[in-house]
Amino acid sequence: MLVAAPGGAPVERPDRTRERRRVRPATVLLWVLLAAFSALFLYPLVWLLAASLKPRGEVFDNRLIPQTFTPENYVQVWQQLPLLSWLLNSVLIAVLAAGLVTISSAVVAFGFAYFRFPGRNLLFGLVLATMMLPGAVTMVPQYLIWKNLGVLGTWIPLFGMNLFGSAFYIFLQRQFFLGLPRDLFEAARIDGASYVGMFRRIALPLSIPSLVIIFIFEFQASWNNLQAALIYLNAGTAEGYTVPLGIARAMTMYSPTNGGHGDYQFVMVAALVVTVPMLLLFSFAQRYFIEGVATQGRKG
Structure with a gap:
């Protein structure tokens, strides 16, 4: 033109x-x-929703639109399974696990990021080296520790280890702390702020996006943790189970090989219901989550 x-x-x-x-x-x-x-990616969720609305004989017919709608499954599941107890147990354990590991990892990360002392890099390398250990290597020693402490069958083993932080979260949080201007902390020291005060009033408020990322990651990991619940809670009552262990128990209970009648529609309803807390968590924390991921990506 x-x-x-x-x-x-x-x-x-x-x-x-x-x-x-x-x-x-x-x-x-x-x-x-x-x-x-x-x-x-949405197909499994749509299939689960359709299966939860089917009667017993049509659960596995692979129809995405149920031939026979049975919405009463969502009413009967609360009578068939102690689903509310499983949800409350999982929420409390996940909150404790995520909150403890977020704070403890942030404390250790702040020490590695701010303080300069001999052997700091070596010690930090040893912390990162613990990520190389497979979970199967530490499973038996951890079990023996909790057994000697007499807390088997309780919730403590499911979140107790988080009191000591996580190597991956320490690394993630340390990278965020290193991106904060050191002049802020030096000015605070001149004004008489203590190290605890600098951590609480400067480091934590400025690192909320990364803290949210750690909290979400650990909440999801704890929410889906079947192995630990299977080891430490399997000997207790069904009301004390977490969501993964409870659904696994329901699959076994309804299996025809174990004397069940194949009422897997209740398992589908339970599996769909327990996804709601995670969806709510991600929806409420989406802004901080995206901001934290973008910030960490820019720091490379």
Whole structure:
């Protein structure tokens, strides 16, 4: 397209309409790919929702639209299973585990980020080296420790280890603390602030996005932790189970090989209901989560 320049000579200006037409097929292809991948990831959830609304004989017919709708499953599940107790147990344990590991990891990370002392890098390397140990290596020693302490069958082993932080979360939080201006802490020291005061009044408020990330990650890990619940809670009553252990018990209880009648529709309802807390957590903390991930990504 030719237009007149200020001096009178015609110049060619790019045709924006033509450029938009060139980009449009790529944009359409991108949206198609996003829709396809979204449908792929949403399929298990849609299947679970459909199975939870089916009667016993149609749970595994793979229909995404139930042939026979049985919404009463959502009423009967509370009578068939102690689902409310499982939810409350899992919420309390997950909150304790996530809160303890967030605070303890932040304290250790602040020490590694702010203080300069001989052997700091070596000690930090040893902390990171603990991530190389498989969980199977420490499973038996941890069990013996909790057994000698006499807390088997209680919630303590499910969150007690978080009192000492996590190597991955310490590394993550330390990287965030290193990005904070050191002048803030030096000025606070000149004004007479203690180390605890600097951590509480400067470091923690400025690192809320990273703390939210750690809390969400650990909450999800604790919420889905079947192995620890199977080891430490399996000998107790069903009302003391967590959500993963309770659903596993329900699968066994309803199995025809164990004398059950195959009422797996209640398991599907329970599995769908227990996803609600995680969805609520991510929806409320989404802003901090995205901000924290973006901040950590910029720091590389």
